[in-house]
Amino acid sequence: MALITIDRVSRIFDDPKRPNGIRALDNVSLTVARNEFLCLLGPSGCGKSTLLNMIAGFDHPTEGAVTVGGQPVTAPGADRGVVFQQANLMPWLPVWENVAFHLKMRGVGKDIRREKAHKFIEMVGLKGFENHFPSELSGGMNQRVGIARALLMNPEVILMDEPFGALDEQTKMDMHAELIRIWRESQSTIVFVTHGIDESLALGTHVAVMSARPGRIRELLPIDLERPRDPTSKVFNDYKRHILSLLRPEPVGEAI
Amino acid sequence: MKVHEAGRKQGPSMMWRLYKSIERGIVPVLLIVGWEVFSRSGILPRALLPAPSQVLIAWADWVFATDGNTQSYSGHWLFDVAASSFRVFSGFALAAVLGIGAGMAIGWSRTVENLFEPVLQILRPVPPVSWIPLAIIWFGIADKPAIFLVFMGSFFPVLLSTIHGVKNCDRNLLRAGAMTGGTPSKLLRYIVFPAALPSIFSGLRIAIGSAWMLTVTAEMVAVKSGVGYVLWDSYYFLRYDIVIASMVSIGLLGFLSDYVIKRVGAYLLRWQRGSTLQKEG
Known part of the structure; x- marks a missing residue:
């Protein structure tokens, strides 16, 4: 049963220089089932972030419809946790207050907030940093706080927009392992935007390969790889080769 | 040591x-x-x-009633300081509350901005001191005209810095807030206000400066008590030592109230410490 349905969605941005505007997404259809880990992969300008923003409710389709759990998306909401490219934490709040921000919005008392936050801070491996301010933590740690904040809402879906883009390779790999553990532990559904082929193959149960101008889905690939995934294995590289061929301007081979 | x-x-x-x-x-x-x-x-x-030593002698008598050389002011310093401080505090507090409130509304809502901005832009360039005649005919000769003038001088710095702070609130933080299920009023209280606080505090510090300036001015013209009144009255009696003692008193009080705001700001904005180069607020 599909948790997220994207039904023939197009998004046209107004552009004063072009009478017809810019077609960022063109007739995109996609479904995500519960407990899937879908990676949206594509070059800059393919509309992958736009698509994610529509699921989050920050943006709206020009044509078509987006539904989550059967409900059409109209505005951002706590049923869809977003982890942003920059952590976007409240710099004036300590880590635990940031993690429990959702509860603050609901008017939950301090003691319960602290207690709830504690569990998720532990889950993302930040125990001992509860009272630090974001400015006192590294980029990777802040990103973990952002993940904990999204997890605490116990959302239907977690939407991630290149959350590890600013991290170095080593930290990124650690975060991948963490994320997979968290995804399994929390049994959540994740939509993850990236432009890294390796990243998408390391994480996703499915990879949607997108092409730019106009943004379309070239192919939706189910990834059948053992975890933990070995990026040097032959099967991994077969997938990679196939995706590379899809991303090239002139498609070379369509079949795998 | x-x-x-x-x-x-x-x-x-x-x-x-x-x-x-x-x-x-x-x-x-x-x-x-x-x-x-x-x-x-x-x-x-x-x-x-007058030499500094002479100023000190006059000041000592004004504060502690040592030898009565300041005559009717002898031992009266604390009352004068209290009177001036009360006016500064009242006008400043009023300006802070209304300035922050109005600034939040104008910065947040385009409609409120369109409605009130023109009026505020016309009133803003009017020097606060030029309100003195109207202040006297409206409020008479007492605390009220001074408080009114202090308000007129402190309101705009607070208002403008609040608007600036609200408008510069990071959109991404609001998106994060909306994602966590925040209603607009909650976002305003828990995101926009704290985000604007650094800017609000720089406005408050400018405001406290003009608050002292206007209290003293008002006391010279429209009030019969306070440090500014002592200053102007001593001038009529050719007691320049008391004039200078008043000036230094005002300087100290201004410094002190600015220091208090600075410390409160440094505490409330302690989260900034890691992100800026300054070690002490």
Whole structure:
């Protein structure tokens, strides 16, 4: 049963220089089932972030419809946790207050907030940093706080927009392992935007390969790889080769 | 203690440390000594430029009623300071509350901005001092006109810095807030307000400066008490030592109230410490 349905969605941005505007997404259809880990992969300008923003409710389709759990998306909401490219934490709040921000919005008392936050801070491996301010933590740690904040809402879906883009390779790999553990532990559904082929193959149960101008889905690939995934294995590289061929301007081979 | 510590070091280092420990005091001390010498030299009549020692004697009597040389002001300093501080505090508090409130509304809502901005833009360039005549005919001669003037002088700095702070609130934080299920009023309270706080505090510090300026001005013209009134009254009685003692008192009070705001700001904005170069707020 599909948790997220994207039904023939197009998004046209107004552009004063072009009478017809810019077609960022063109007739995109996609479904995500519960407990899937879908990676949206594509070059800059393919509309992958736009698509994610529509699921989050920050943006709206020009044509078509987006539904989550059967409900059409109209505005951002706590049923869809977003982890942003920059952590976007409240710099004036300590880590635990940031993690429990959702509860603050609901008017939950301090003691319960602290207690709830504690569990998720532990889950993302930040125990001992509860009272630090974001400015006192590294980029990777802040990103973990952002993940904990999204997890605490116990959302239907977690939407991630290149959350590890600013991290170095080593930290990124650690975060991948963490994320997979968290995804399994929390049994959540994740939509993850990236432009890294390796990243998408390391994480996703499915990879949607997108092409730019106009943004379309070239192919939706189910990834059948053992975890933990070995990026040097032959099967991994077969997938990679196939995706590379899809991303090239002139498609070379369509079949795998 | 410093000298003792330096004594164990070699010669140049000790001299350097000694110099460093008094560096900030050198120019002020030289200025006061120079002033004392100049004033005693008789180049100017002593009545026109009282020596620092004379100011100190007048001030001591004003504060502690030591020898009665300030006559009716003798021992009255605390009352004068309290009267002025009360006016500053009332006008400033009023300006802070209304300035922050109006600033949040204008910065947040385009409609409110369109409705009120034109009026505020016309009122803003009017110098607060020019309200004195109207302040007197509306409020008479007492605390009220002074408080009104202080308000007029402090309101706009607070208002403008609040608007600036609200408008510069990071959109991404609002998106994060909306994602966590925040309603607009919650976002305003828990995101926009704290995000604007650094800017609000810089406005408050400008405002407290003009608050003292306008209290003193009001007391010179429209009120019969307070440090500003003592200053102007002493001028009529040719007591320039009291005039100078008043000036220094006002300077100290202004410094003190700014210091308090600075400390409160440094505490509330302690989260900024890691992200900026400044170590102390």
